[in-house]
């Protein structure tokens with residue numbers, strides 16, 4: 001300890017700090033997490049627009065899309081949270097649930113229009 | 114891995130930090146000829162740089178066979194053991210080697226793992242038997258406990274997981290994937306004598322995981338700390354109402370791990386218990402409210418018995434022939450004890466002088482939005498999804514599945530009446 005105090009440490013590096021390869025190599029699990037947060041913000045924005053300008057097909061489309069996206073990624077976390085699906089299948093979960101989401105999206109959209 | 118020898122030239126950038134100089138550190142570039150990439154590890158690369166290019170390069174290693182956990186570094190943006198990472202498995206081109214994140218850098222690639230092991234301490238990362246046995250305890254390989262723990266005891270405390278976890282950076286009291294994985298293997302162990310204390314300690318530091326799964330991705334021992342963490346969180350949910358004897362914990366904990374400050378535990382435990390109760394309570398109330406509301410809105414209309422009634426629309430003379438007029442009708446309805454007035458528009462269309470009065474329901478047959486009559490286009494329009502209807506109620510365009518609904522109509526004493534169900 002005494003010895004440590006004489007050495008000048010460099011403060012801990014952060015993820016991606018001084019690292020040109022970090023984002024390029026970011027794995028799907030973290031993207032899934034990030035995109036779920038981003039889609040949450042998008043939902044708030046689109047919901048706001050939807051309420052002020054109701055019945056615009058474009059807004060409805062975008063809102064439904066972001067909600068689907070958010071739900072799919074949320075389901076993925078829930079399935080792992082409760083140990084229903086082993087975390088080693090997390091990548092397959094993203095793909096599988098995304099496919100399910102697209103199908104649901106199409107069904108709902110066809111149902112409306 | 115390729116069978117053929119892969120000869121290559123690689124540019125290797127290595128992070129350098131000299132404690133005598135200080136500052137932020139920088140990358141040094143080395144050009145290496147590699148004889149056979151498929152049998153060259155990052156550790157070999159570092160050793161060669163140290164021997165052939167710069168003898169001052171600092172890095173740590175010991176076992177060289179993925180056992181000691183001392184050679185963790187960040188290679189091309191992902192945490193890995195230098196001794197286990199084969200160059201042929203990296204993408205073509207430049208290689209960057211950096212010290213682990215979230216730990217103070219002592220020199221070059223060498224970090225201070227103190228914060229990592231402090232968290233292990235906090236999670237009581239050692240085994241303390243519940244009963245002192247002379248013979249080894251027998252736990253069958255296919256018991257639930259053994260299968261759940263699986264190979265998760267293989268952790269070599271390399272710190273790769275914590276380096277990859279951004280939450281470990283942002284939340285100071287987060288114990289991080291490594292320590293929590295260790296706690297998981299012990300919590301599930303039926304021989305564990307410190308179960309409650311351990312649980313109390315890890316629960317206060319296990320909620321910051323955001324399921325990024327970076328730790329699962331990088332662990333060189335193919336452990337999924339995410340899974341361990343989720344399991345601990347489930348234990349927390351199961352124990353939300355279990356009374357933890359705070360005094361007891363305090364005593365035993367001091368006895369066992371004197372170095373870890375005890376004050377850190379007690380308020381946390383009661384705070385956690387308080388918070389989990391509040392959360393559960395609020396969750397329950399919200400669930401009941403929403404459930405009740407849904408039940409009420411879906412069941413009550415179905416249960417109500419409404420007498421059908423004839424409602425007055427207006428005098429026949431008020432409706433010129435060949436013109437669509439929108440008029441409001443209103444009547445009173447009684448739902449159980451609740452009585453209210455319903456007012457809604459209807460469309461009246463009179464075809465000829467003598468008779469042929471049609472009264473349309475103003476609800477769109479698609480999803481029941483209110484239609485309006487456009488006198489220029491001579492169409493009923495729906496704003497919701499663009500449904501359009503002809504004056505006689507037939508669908509012109511859009512998603513509506515059928516023509517507009519008409520009310521049963523009769524004329525009495527020059528008044529138009531419609532039947533409301």
Ligand code: SF4
Pocket residue numbers: 267268269270271272273274275290291294331332333334335336338
């Ligand atoms: S869980 Fe894996 S990555 Fe984390 S310290 Fe242990 S061996 Fe290393």
Ligand code: SF4
Pocket residue numbers: 274277278279280281289290321322323324325326327328329338339342
């Ligand atoms: S899964 Fe949890 S513990 Fe693992 S890296 Fe992500 S946030 Fe950290």
Ligand code: FES
Pocket residue numbers: 173174175176177178179180181182183184185194195196197
């Ligand atoms: S040198 Fe021991 S794990 Fe790499």
Ligand code: FES
Pocket residue numbers: 477478479480481482495496497498499500511512513
């Ligand atoms: S409700 Fe009228 S078109 Fe959908």
